[in-house]
Structure formats: structure tokens, C-alpha cells
Amino acid sequence: MRIDIISVLPELLKSPFEHSIMKRAQQKGLLEVIVHDLREFGLGKHRQIDDYQYGGGAGMVMMVEPLSKCIESLQAQREYDEIIYLSPDGKQLNQQITNRLSLHKNLLMICGHYKGIDERIRTQYVTLEISIGDYVLSGGELAAAVLVDAIGRLLPGVLNDETSALFDSFQDNLLAPPVYTRPADYNGWKVPDILLSGNDGAIEEWRYEQSLQRTQERRPDLLSEDE
Numbered sequence: 321m322r323i324d325i326i327s328v329l330p331e332l333l334k335s336p337f338e339h340s341i342m343k344r345a346q347q348k349g350l351l352e353v354i355v356h357d358l359r360e361f362g363l364g365k366h367r368q369i370d371d372y373q374y375g376g377g378a379g380m381v382m383m384v385e386p387l388s389k390c391i392e393s394l395q396a397q398r399e400y401d402e403i404i405y406l407s408p409d410g411k412q413l414n415q416q417i418t419n420r421l422s423l424h425k426n427l428l429m430i431c432g433h434y435k436g437i438d439e440r441i442r443t444q445y446v447t448l449e450i451s452i453g454d455y456v457l458s459g460g461e462l463a464a465a466v467l468v469d470a471i472g473r474l475l476p477g478v479l480n481d482e483t484s485a486l487f488d489s490f491q492d493n494l495l496a497p498p499v500y501t502r503p504a505d506y507n508g509w510k511v512p513d514i515l516l517s518g519n520d521g522a523i524e525e526w527r528y529e530q531s532l533q534r535t536q537e538r539r540p541d542l543l544s545e546d547e
């Protein structure tokens with residue numbers, strides 16, 4: 321998969337993809353993340369990318385022309401399955417959306433700043449708006465990093481144990497069961513006997529029950545969700 325990201329702060333998007341699973345995904349050639357500096361499409365000597373909003377009011381708005389030119393230069397090179405604007409107004413990200421996006425070939429993400437982007441970019445180019453939660457970040461970059469990470473780890477071959485993403489929290493709308501590692505007894509805090517029993521069937525059943533119980537206690541909303 322290839323993911324292009326348009327940002328005014330490309331430096332902010334360097335480190336998140338240079339470590340651990342995202343690094344490996346790129347080294348294996350399964351994921352390519354390319355960050356484009358919107359300033360390169362800025363207007364005039366100062367490479368302006370934002371301006372005051374029509375109608376008055378505090379806060380700058382990212383201008384239509386630099387974004388339009390940047391998007392079209394990318395579209396001239398490939399077709400995007402989705403053009404995603406990261407915004408608190410968007411559809412709230414969940415595992416189902418992430419699963420669906422992980423099946424695509426080319427994604428383009430746009431990070432907003434200040435008061436946001438000129439509405440015409442949203443109506444003319446954006447095909448999907450995603451929020452990572454009901455709070456406001458100072459820009460879309462950290463949200464884009466979250467989205468890329470959540471998608472990247474689902475790409476076939478990225479995780480060592482191919483099955484492990486299937487047992488993540490939220491796959492099947494259930495939270496993950498508790499996990500333990502050595503030692504089996506730490507200061508009298510014991511690992512549940514069942515996990516030491518070697519009985520795979522019983523362990524699987526226990527894990528399912530724990531998942532269900534945890535979901536009922538913490539996120540009952542997930543149990544009634546269709547999507």
C-alpha cells in the first residue's frame with residue numbers, strides 16, 4: 321500500500337514511521353509512506369498557504385489553491401482509493417473503518433491546521449473525513465500518524481504472527497482478554513491456572529469469556545454495534 325500525506329509540518333510525521341512495526345512494513349516493501357510539504361505549493365515569495373477567513377472571525381484557513389495544486393499533482397501520478405481529510409468533524413475511527421481502508425492500494429491523507437481547510441477542498445476532492453476522537457488536536461498530523469499505524473499493521477505480512485491482528489481488541493467488536501507472561505507467580509500474584517493447563521480448547525473458551533465480560537463491563541456499546 322502507498323500512503324501520501326499532505327502536511328505543513330512534514331517533520332512531525334517522520335519519527336512515527338521510523339520504528340518498530342511501521343519501519344519493518346516499509347523495509348519489507350509492504351507499505352510506503354510519503355509526506356509532502358504543502359509549502360512547496362505555497363503562493364508568492366513567502367509560500368503562503370493560509371489566509372483570513374471570509375466573513376470575519378479568529379483563525380486562519382488553509383487556502384484552496386496550494387492544496388488543490390498539491391492534490392492534483394499527486395492525482396496525476398496515481399489514482400487514489402480515498403482522499404481522507406483528518407478532522408474532528410469526521411466519522412470516528414474504529415477497527416471496521418481501519419480494516420476496510422487496509423484493503424486499498426493508494427490513500428491520500430490531508431492534515432489540516434489552524435481553523436481548517438477551505439471548504440471547497442472538502443467538497444471537490446475529499447472522499448472521507450476521519451476523526452480519531454471527540455477532542456481537538458492542533459493539527460491533523462498526529463491523527464494521520466494514528467490512522468497510518470492502525471492501517472499499516474493490518475497489511476498482510478506486516479505482523480510476524482499473521483494471526484495476531486485477528487485477536488486484537490475490537491476485531492469482532494470485543495475487547496482483548498487479559499494476557500500474562502513469566503513468572504507464573506510474582507509475590508503471590510498468580511497467573512490463572514487455566515493458562516498453565518495446556519488445554520487449548522479450555523484456554524480458548526476462557527479467553528472468549530474474559531473478552532465478553534471485559535466488553536460488557538467497559539464497553540457495552542460495542543456489543544450492540546452493527547458497524
Ligand code: ADE
Pocket residue numbers: 406407408432450451452453454455456457458459460463
Ligand atoms: N484534527 C484536529 N483534531 C482532530 C481529531 N480529533 N481527529 C482527526 N483530526 C483532527
